[in-house]
Amino acid sequence: MATEVAEHLEVHRHPEPTNFWTKYIFSIDHKVIGIQYIILAIVAVFVGMALSLLVRLRLVWPDKPIEILGTLFPVGAPEGVMTPEFYLAMLTMHGTMMVFMVLTTAPQGGFGNYILPIQIGAADMAFPTLNMLSFWTTFVSFVTLCAAFFVQGGAPIAGWTAYPPLSALDEATIGGYGQDLWLLSIAFFCIGSLLGALNFIVTTLQLRAKGLTMMRLPLTVWTWFVTAILGLLAFGVLLSAGVLLLMDRLGGTSFFIPGGLLVNDIPIDHTGGSPILWQHLFWFFGHPEVYIAILPGMGVTSHILATFARKPVFGYKAMVYAVVAIGALGFVVWGHHMFVSGMSPYSGFVFSVLTMCIGVPSAIKTFNWIGTLWGGKIRFTTPMLYSIGFVSLFVTGGISGIFLGQPSVDLFFHDTYFVVAHFHLIMGVAAIFGMFAGVAFWFPKFFGRMMSEGMGKVHFWLTFLGVYAIFGPMHYLGVIAHPRRYAETTSVDYLGAAGANEIHYFVTMAAMITVTVQCLFLINVVWSLFKGKRVTSDNPWEATTLEWVTATPPAHDNFEGRIPTVNHGPYEFSVPGAPRDYVMQCNAPDAAPARKSGE
Amino acid sequence: MSDAHAEPTAEATWQGGGSPFAVGHKKLGMWLFIVSDALTFGALLMAYSYLRVANDWPTPFDFYPAIIFSSVMTLVLLSSSLTMVFGVSCASKGDRAGTKKWIWATILGGLLFVVLHSYEWNHLIHEGLTPFSSPYGTPLFGATFFTLTGLHMTHVAIGVVYLAVIANGFGRGKYDAEDVEVVGLYWHFVDLVWMFIFPMVYLLSTKV
Ligand code: HEM
Ligand SMILES: [Cu+2]
Numbered sequence: 001m002a003t004e005v006a007e008h009l010e011v012h013r014h015p016e017p018t019n020f021w022t023k024y025i026f027s028i029d030h031k032v033i034g035i036q037y038i039i040l041a042i043v044a045v046f047v048g049m050a051l052s053l054l055v056r057l058r059l060v061w062p063d064k065p066i067e068i069l070g071t072l073f074p075v076g077a078p079e080g081v082m083t084p085e086f087y088l089a090m091l092t093m094h095g096t097m098m099v100f101m102v103l104t105t106a107p108q109g110g111f112g113n114y115i116l117p118i119q120i121g122a123a124d125m126a127f128p129t130l131n132m133l134s135f136w137t138t139f140v141s142f143v144t145l146c147a148a149f150f151v152q153g154g155a156p157i158a159g160w161t162a163y164p165p166l167s168a169l170d171e172a173t174i175g176g177y178g179q180d181l182w183l184l185s186i187a188f189f190c191i192g193s194l195l196g197a198l199n200f201i202v203t204t205l206q207l208r209a210k211g212l213t214m215m216r217l218p219l220t221v222w223t224w225f226v227t228a229i230l231g232l233l234a235f236g237v238l239l240s241a242g243v244l245l246l247m248d249r250l251g252g253t254s255f256f257i258p259g260g261l262l263v264n265d266i267p268i269d270h271t272g273g274s275p276i277l278w279q280h281l282f283w284f285f286g287h288p289e290v291y292i293a294i295l296p297g298m299g300v301t302s303h304i305l306a307t308f309a310r311k312p313v314f315g316y317k318a319m320v321y322a323v324v325a326i327g328a329l330g331f332v333v334w335g336h337h338m339f340v341s342g343m344s345p346y347s348g349f350v351f352s353v354l355t356m357c358i359g360v361p362s363a364i365k366t367f368n369w370i371g372t373l374w375g376g377k378i379r380f381t382t383p384m385l386y387s388i389g390f391v392s393l394f395v396t397g398g399i400s401g402i403f404l405g406q407p408s409v410d411l412f413f414h415d416t417y418f419v420v421a422h423f424h425l426i427m428g429v430a431a432i433f434g435m436f437a438g439v440a441f442w443f444p445k446f447f448g449r450m451m452s453e454g455m456g457k458v459h460f461w462l463t464f465l466g467v468y469a470i471f472g473p474m475h476y477l478g479v480i481a482h483p484r485r486y487a488e489t490t491s492v493d494y495l496g497a498a499g500a501n502e503i504h505y506f507v508t509m510a511a512m513i514t515v516t517v518q519c520l521f522l523i524n525v526v527w528s529l530f531k532g533k534r535v536t537s538d539n540p541w542e543a544t545t546l547e548w549v550t551a552t553p554p555a556h557d558n559f560e561g562r563i564p565t566v567n568h569g570p571y572e573f574s575v576p577g578a579p580r581d582y583v584m585q586c587n588a589p590d591a592a593p594a595r596k597s598g599e
Numbered sequence: 600m601s602d603a604h605a606e607p608t609a610e611a612t613w614q615g616g617g618s619p620f621a622v623g624h625k626k627l628g629m630w631l632f633i634v635s636d637a638l639t640f641g642a643l644l645m646a647y648s649y650l651r652v653a654n655d656w657p658t659p660f661d662f663y664p665a666i667i668f669s670s671v672m673t674l675v676l677l678s679s680s681l682t683m684v685f686g687v688s689c690a691s692k693g694d695r696a697g698t699k700k701w702i703w704a705t706i707l708g709g710l711l712f713v714v715l716h717s718y719e720w721n722h723l724i725h726e727g728l729t730p731f732s733s734p735y736g737t738p739l740f741g742a743t744f745f746t747l748t749g750l751h752m753t754h755v756a757i758g759v760v761y762l763a764v765i766a767n768g769f770g771r772g773k774y775d776a777e778d779v780e781v782v783g784l785y786w787h788f789v790d791l792v793w794m795f796i797f798p799m800v801y802l803l804s805t806k807v
Contacts, residue, residue: 120615121615126624126628127624127628194635197631197635198628198631198632198635199628201627201631202624202627202628202631205618205619205620205627206617206618206619206624206627208615208616209615209616210614210615210616211614211615211616212615212616213613213614213615214613232631232634232635233634233635233638234638235635236635236636236637236638236639236641236642237638237639237641237642239639240639240640240642240643240646241642241646243746244643244646244746247730247742247746251730251731251742252730252731253730253731253738253739253742253746254731254738254739254742255646255650255739255742255743271737271738271739272650272653272654272737272738272739273650273739274649274650274653277646277649277650280645280649281642281645281646284642566615
């Protein structure tokens with residue numbers, strides 16, 4: 001029995017592929033798959049940004065003809081004027097692209113895939129073929145989603161949350177297959193994410209190198225691990241909900257459609273269902289999902305702050321417990337999205353208190369980040385700037401969350417631009433800053449060249465100011481009770497009187513500039529690929545974790561058959577008495593004389 | 600960096616270089632799959648309960664044939680779990696022939712379940728029950744009934760194929776005892792799910 005278990009634990013050493021297809025397309029190498037996820041996310045983020053610009057244009061100039069739109073979308077924008085349905089369709093696709101195809105793919109499937117096995121000293125994931133399947137399932141999901149643009153009836157309009165009855169009834173929309181494709185795409189996405197999550201968990205538990213205890217894991221690994229657990233528990237529920245909604249649309253069932261409904265004066269022939277049921281199922285997934293998006297960013301930030309402050313992460317154990325607590329509490333707060341759904345005030349109270357509880361581990365993390373920076377010998381590299389930006393955005397977005405977590409306050413703020421500001425800062429932009437940081441930090445390991453620091457810094461500052469310019473004023477729009485998801489508000493008196501039109505104009509301008517600035521990032525990536533400064537060492541940042549002892553870029557099996565042994569904790573910087581100001585995890589046990597290793 | 604090839608140990612260890620639970624990847628992976636699949640079924644059962652409470656729910660199942668039938672199906676499925684246990688035990692003792700025999704007995708149980716269940720479906724469809732209409736009252740009765748039992752039956756059908764693959768491969772030495780154990784885990788889980796569906800969907804809807 002014993003030898004058998006050992007056999008099952010053998011690290012996967014698959015032979016290096018020689019042909020183009022198995023090497024770059026249907027690769028089972030976690031590094032290639034990671035890059036594939038990142039490319040998918042980059043394509044999706046540019047599509048998503050283009051959609052957001054359409055949304056912004058329509059908000060400021062609801063009836064101004066834009067000729068090119070008329071040519072491109074004769075139905076959605078006849079004579080260049082976007083219809084309200086078209087606005088909603090673009091909004092829905094924007095949200096879906098960003099939340100699923102960007103924030104759920106690159107941080108976990110992209111960076112996690114590439115870096116996690118190396119940081120734990122493994123040759124690959126536990127199930128390499130399954131890993132490939134996860135990616136390609138996600139890819140099919142992406143293609144299915146894009147197909148929704150082109151079918152009869154066009155893209156769905158029910159928002160990324162797909163609330164029924166709007167999402168369930170053709171009578172309520174233009175009809176067509178957009179929403180069906182959307183649901184199909186989400187179902188594929190769930191399956192791909194579930195397979196991925198399973199793989200990450202097994203890999204982290206089983207494939208750690210000798211000496212790499214859980215409390216010596218880099219915080220990046222911890223956040224990928226907890227994210228995978230969240231994914232494993234959340235996506236199954238979304239899958240069920242999606243299938244039920246698809247049956248309502250195609251099978252004539254009425255899980256989510258109540259009786260006695262009149263839509264556009266047409267009586268709807270369904271009875272017995274409940275739209276609230278969808279909200280429960282959706283948000284049981286949806287809240288953990290926002291942590292799926294943000295946790296990897298937290299890990300990357302912790303990792304980078306310590307590296308460039310040349311200090312151990314302040315309160316490593318507290319950081320680990322905080323991540324676990326955030327993950328666990330994330331499953332019991334979904335009701336805070338439903339305060340106005342008519343829930344009992346007692347339930348609202350419970351959800352509110354639990355929501356406030358999440359503030360505690362979040363604050364612990366924030367203070368520990370500041371503690372890590374405090375008194376450090378800070379090196380202001382581009383990855384460091386992005387990480388500090390992450391902390392700023394996380395705090396700003398977190399504070400508005402505390403407002404929204406109060407049912408009495410949320411009664412007013414729900415479905416206003418205050419919410420839009422909140423989730424964009426904390427989830428959208430913060431997570432994206434985590435990715436920027438990750439790209440800038442690991443680029444030298446991926447490609448053997450540094451990214452341009454100059455372009456990086458310009459991009460950081462313009463983006464950082466840009467996102468605050470876009471989403472800062474939206475808080476005010478929420479305060480003046482500006483509802484979200486409305487295609488046309490320029491002629492609403494109470495909003496105009498409070499200055500909403502000018503603000504929308506300002507925000508749209510800021511958005512156009514910020515989106516343009518993102519091309520600089522792309523240029524930086526491409527330029528650095530060919531012209532960036534070549535790295536002179538395998539460890540250009542003088543970091544401590546295992547990915548920096550591999551070749552650059554890492555060999556096919558990462559460690560060229562010599563799996564390291566780990567003797568130290570992940571963040572041994574400025575160790576008193578050590579010859580250098582850092583001790584790598586795989587250095588000899590006596591490399592850090594003064595401080596006890598690990599713990 | 601040590602040059603020594605870090606050989607994985609077979610003992611449970613959290614120290615790295617081995618499995619914390621002294622299990623192979625596949626077994627741990629199956630446990631995790633079961634967790635996520637349990638949530639998929641859990642969501643459906645929650646939805647079912649929610650809709651059941653919110654509506655005037657019919658109780659149309661006669662003692663004969665529905666309840667008798669479903670009880671026999673339950674018995675068949677439970678017995679197939681038992682034969683699976685024998686199969687796993689044979690496999691761990693290295694008894695290839697015995698393992699194969701017991702797994703095939705399990706497959707037979709699974710097939711019998713599917714046949715009985717299809718017969719039962721057929722009977723209900725003849726009475727006019729479909730996913731979108733029901734002769735007994737709210738159409739949601741049919742919708743939830745077919746969704747829950749349908750998804751479960753799919754799991755049984757997949758399980759039958761999976762079992763056949765393992766039985767065949769184990770006989771030829773392609774799979775080992777742990778692979779048998781892993782398919783066993785899956786099979787017991789499918790059985791366990793039925794132990795929720797049977798009381799919640801059938802027994803609670805018995806004509807009184
Ligand atoms: C270039 C930067 C961005 C701009 C200008 C932008 C703009 C907008 C606007 C104007 C809305 C519609 C508000 C409404 O009418 O309800 C919106 C919604 C949304 N955005 Fe963004 N956004 C940007 C980036 C992102 C990112 C990175 C994410 C990733 C999470 C994201 C996720 C969402 C979501 C989930 C919604 C809600 C969609 C819905 O309710 O259906 N956005 N965005
Ligand atoms: Cu939430």
